[in-house]
Amino acid sequence: MEETHIEIKPRMSVELTSEDEQTIPFPFFRPLSQRKENTWIISVFVILHLIAFATTMIVNDCWGNSHEQCALKQLGRFSFQPLSENLFLGPSSSALDSMGALRLRYLSNSHQLWRIFTSPCLHAGVFHLIISLCSVIFVGIHLEQEFGPLRIGLIYILSALSGSFVAALFLQDTPSVASSGALFGLLGAALSGLIRNWKVYSKKVATLVVLFIILVLNAILGLMPFVNNFSSFGGFISGLLAGFVLLFKPEVRKVYQIKGGIFDYDVKHPVKVKRKLDKPVLRTVSLVIFSLLLTGVVVAVLEGVNVNKYCSFCRYIDCVPLKWWSCNDKTMACETMVSSDQMTLTCSDNGKFRVFPYANVSQTRIEDLCNLICS
Structure with a gap:
């Protein structure tokens, strides 16, 4: 009886060589189904944001506080302020204040520094929540599967806090949320991960285009009321530097050509990629710069520095006055x-x-x- 031998080739880590010129797609262009592990940390952050938004709408209680003059009245207590009051279809200014949004009067006069830690959890409304969380899920899960939950979770938290501290330096007397800092931190980390492991990945131009589109879309949202754009810039710089420190040596495996979706592997044979990806000088310099910048920002916030006094045009980075909304930061009477x-x-x-x-x-x-x- 003739025996049949079946050779099974397991997916395994491989030694990376400098001679092999083949590369693998950047995480955005790889199917999620190929790597199902290590995807919990971004899910936890998304759930926490959803809980925070639901709590905000309960506190807002448009049905009671605005005497039923609400959008989507059918939702009762969860109904939203009219679009004339909140373009994002969300809570009122006073509800955001109650939930811990950033505002000049509370940090400069009342010294409520705890708002720096609560504002990254808040969103301005449903539209802001959907666009922001969809971006976080798309970027975050791919990065988490590539580099692991601990590194991505650390970058997420550092970027959220750094962005909130930077936002505190440019506050006006209107409530603003700093949730975009974490998202822009992930975008910065994705960029640094691509640059740091440049020879590992293919589809670099496509990756840069995807990052640019997500960044521009959310930066435009940051020009509208209640969303702090300075937190986005602070988070992006934080994520970029933290990525240079942490996102080294991605888990590279033998892969085979797999078709069946938009995000396909583009190799026909087992891939070997350079393993000498750790750059200690780059890591050290990035860590030093990040530490100095974060320390300087924290000290400036504690000293009550308001950069708007020295930069008259900076306010237009956070808000552009148009017909549909104004950027008036004066306390009205x-x-x-x-x-x-x-x-x-x-x-x-x-x-x-x-x-x-x-x-x-x-x-x-x-x-x-x-x-x-x-x-």
């Missing part, structure tokens, strides 16, 4: 007339007024309405 069943607010700045068919309104909500009328 309104004259309030209250009767038994209605309230009239008149803006002291421009004389505009509005009559509301209710009178029992909190002081923080009156400030929200006053800013809306004056703007």
Whole structure:
């Protein structure tokens, strides 16, 4: 009886040689199904953001605090402020303040530094939440599968906090959230991982295009109210430097040509790639620069430095005044007339007024309405 021998070639780590010119696709262009392990840390962060947003909407309680003048009233307590008040379809300014958003008055006058740690968890609204988390999931899971949850989780946290500290240096007297810092940190880490392991990866141009599109889209969102663009820039620099320190020696395995999706391997034979990827000089220099920058920013925040006093045009990096929204950072004042069943607010700045068919309104909500009328 003739015996049949079947040779099984396992996926295994290989010794990388400098002679082999073949490369593997960057993580964005590899199928997730090929590597199902190590994908929990980004999922945890996404769940925490969803919980924080749900809590924000409970605190906001548009149905009760705005007397049913809400968008999507069918959601009841979870209904949103009108688009005229929040373009992102989300909570009010006072609700963001209550949840720990960054604001000049609370950091400079009240010294509520705890807001630096809470603002990275907040989103301005549903549209901001969806775009931001989809970007985090796309970039983060691919990086996590390539470099492991511990390194990506550390970069995520460092970028979120660094971005929040940078945002605290450019605050206006309007609430702003710093959740984009973590996302831009992942984008910076992806760029540094690509640069550091340049000879390992193929599809470099496509990767740069993907990174650029995600970065520009979220930077444009940062020009709108409630989203702090300075946290994005701070997070990007933090992620870039942290990536040079941490994202070395990706787990390289023997792979074979696999077709069946957009993200395909582009090799026909087992791949051998250079293993000498660790660059101690680059790691050391990046670590020193990152430590110095972070220390300087933290000290400046603790000293109450406001960079806007020295940079008059910096405000336009965070907000561009257009027809649909203004970048007015002044605290507005309104004259309030209250009767038994209605309230009239008149803006002291421009004389505009509005009559509301209710009178029992909190002081923080009156400030929200006053800013809306004056703007």
